[in-house]
Amino acid sequence: MPKRYRDIVGDGGSNILAQVEERQARLRTRMASVRKKVAVTSGKGGVGKSVLTANLAAILAAEGWRVGVLDADLNGPSIAQFLGVRGQRLRLSSDGVHPAEGSLGIRVMSMDLFLRDDRAPLTWEAPSPQGSFVWRESMEASALREFLTDTAWGELDLLLLDLPPGAPRLPALADLLPDLDGGLVVTIPSEVSRLVVARAVELARTHGVELFGLVENMAGYLCPTCGSTGDLFGGEGSAAEALGLQPLGRIPFDPRIASCADRGSPYAVEHPDTEASQALRELAGRLRARLSPEGGAR
């Protein structure tokens, strides 16, 4: 009987398995200097994950944490804008590619820093754009892995990963980054958001990904003129309870959150005395306590 696949040791010289193992080893080496890795996630788009990520990063960086942010939304990158690093030129050294650096020393890596201009979508060189559905996701996974592995993050207390919408994103990241500490789930108080987020939470659970808790963003409207609050959405009851997650915070919407984001200046730093900033700081405090129960950054 002729030899079968499993009778043959190796693959004739390509050593594909060794290549994959070497890649994983480089990722582990890089991540060894990053104390905590947390994904900010939601099944739903438009719930304010990226602005929330930028503000969390800013609050913790202002408290002395060494923070990095990886914009894992390769097709709709916004973190570089929110943290004011758009257009920065990245430096390549023998240690890798040095990330952009924001005003609070936040280290940022984003596809935005590589795209040709404001209108350029993420496209990949290919003999033909037809059939890209076969390989596009693999290409993006490869780019994300490179951002993690080849960015010279240096010593970090926390790396926040801002994920694009979609239920499979967090489980896919956990596959890529086995020592991911967990995910922060973001929703808004609308029924449709809770419905979509519930599916994402379920998928993450079946995949064994740790979920730190739920943040309800845009939980009420805060008028910057008179200071009064009102509802933006009609969702009732506790979303966290319905999803079986620990409630981590309810962040009211303040129009200045959006205007600060557009200017690349984190709202929580620029308007520290508002109700929304207080809610963001409490959220950051709960995350900090979860990551460092003993207190402090390290």
Next chain:
Amino acid sequence: MKFLCVGCDEPMGVRSVEGPDLGSVSVTFGCPVCGHQVSLLTNPAETQLVRSLGVKIGGGSPGGPLETVRTALGEQREGALDVKDEAGLVWTAAAEGRLQRLPPIARPMARMAIARYARERGLTTVTPELMDEYRSRGGF
């Protein structure tokens, strides 16, 4: 994927890898016993799929930091990366991408030759246009 020489019942090994050329890679396998050789020729979609996985058929060393991002983006911002070689030359992202398309074994020599060509002309930046110029004068 493994190749078996049916006549000898022996696994075949990679002899050479050529390309990508017009979207196709040619990988030649040979039998260590009888010397029989076969070539695997990929179509553009297959080539792209393998490329997207970030592995190299035929083996080879890693292509440097952010290889996929630097070399495979459809439209990349010029100057996104400050890529200086030992001589202080800046390689634009597009030039670096062009270089990465060469077989790994050929890259160091090509890099050295183009850098010398640039320095001889008093240039500080290597662009795809300069690479074209070098090639049109008989380089690689």
